[in-house]
Amino acid sequence: MHKEGRKFVAIFAAIAVLLGLLWTPLFWIGAGVTVWCYYFFRDPVRVIPQQHGLVVSPADGIVSLIQDVVPEEGLGLGTEPLTRVSVFMNVFNCHVNRAPIAGKVLHIIYRHGKFVNASLDKASIHNERNSLTIEAPDGTRIGVVQIAGLVARRIVCFVKEGDSLHAGHRFGLIRFGSRLDVYLPKGVSPLVSVGQTAVAGETILADLADPARKRGGVAE
Template sequence: MNMLKIVAVPMHKEGRKFVAAFAAISVVLGLIWDPLFWIGAGLTVWCYYFFRDPVRIIPQQEGLVISPADGVVSLIEDVVPPADMGLGDAPLTRVSVFMNVFNCHVNRAPVAGKVVEVVYHHGKFLNASLDKASVHNERNSVTLETANGTRIGVVQIAGLVARRIVCFVKPDDHLGAGRRFGLIRFGSRLDVYLPQGIAPLVAVGQTAVAGETILADLKGTQTALQGQPE
């Protein structure tokens, strides 16, 4: 195994200015007191790591809903989706993936499809692991429509530390499954709204990998999984 590929993970371009700023501050601090330089250097490495953008192996089967984020599945519940997402007013299963400050924060499209809606909401910066963060926190909602007309909603939610949501797509854009569509700085959560009658294939507490972990199968009839910590 090539260790260089493990250590030197590509960084998303959104992180360049932050890494440069951390590095510059480290140099200035080092001029004041040598130990401060090493503290700054450590934070610079962390910043680079935060904005890492590793290659992912995207499942190619049709009908799969894949995780848009790295992190832990923190909530699975049936709720009425935000009205502006165009998903109707009936409760849908919402799968939430919570990202801490050590997770990769590049967000990927859960399905291939056309971007129907992109709606940004100003809001609070509560802990993103809380249920009420879906309603009260600053967030960006993206609705995708697959080739057969099925709609999937994905919401980027800012957290306690996160202060900036970045979205790269706009209505009428066409995305491939697993394509990068945005990121959030620093620590946050993503919600995925599944179509009515579709059961999740993950359980609360499970670790998800953006672009690789399968959240649901639009063509399947499986029932929701039950997880047991061990």
């Protein structure tokens, strides 16, 4: 379990005990919620692909959107549309977020916002979000955005501007349902399809070393 979840599990466990003092069946309901909370904050070991140039998924979940959009201001990614891959996390997914590439954190921009369903396209504009720009050693830049969802109310970021990250490095989490957006460099084709299940740190979203490489299969 990630350390960010310890206090929540302790709170839920205490509430379960108090409910049990009132009525025994309530204890078991509270115990079930406590187990779910522990499951939510799990932090499993992942095997990170080591091939140079691979962009890995920053989150567990479902690839919900793949669109060409203009990245938000402040990320230093230009004003032309880039391919954005969105991974939606429900309340049962692992919510620890991992760096999609190795590199230096150039920018971190936090924006207050609403809490509409994170699976919707408008969540990228209206919801609370935390945006990072990561620059690889060769100068390639990737944008990754943590977006709070309908249930989520707290974005946590563990890194700061100037930090160096390895691919798959844990850089943050979002509590209780959310989404991660990844902006790929111009001309890079995604290797995933809408509806595909992604695993943080393991699923390959794109190959920067072979930008024209495309997905060989079809999601069914």
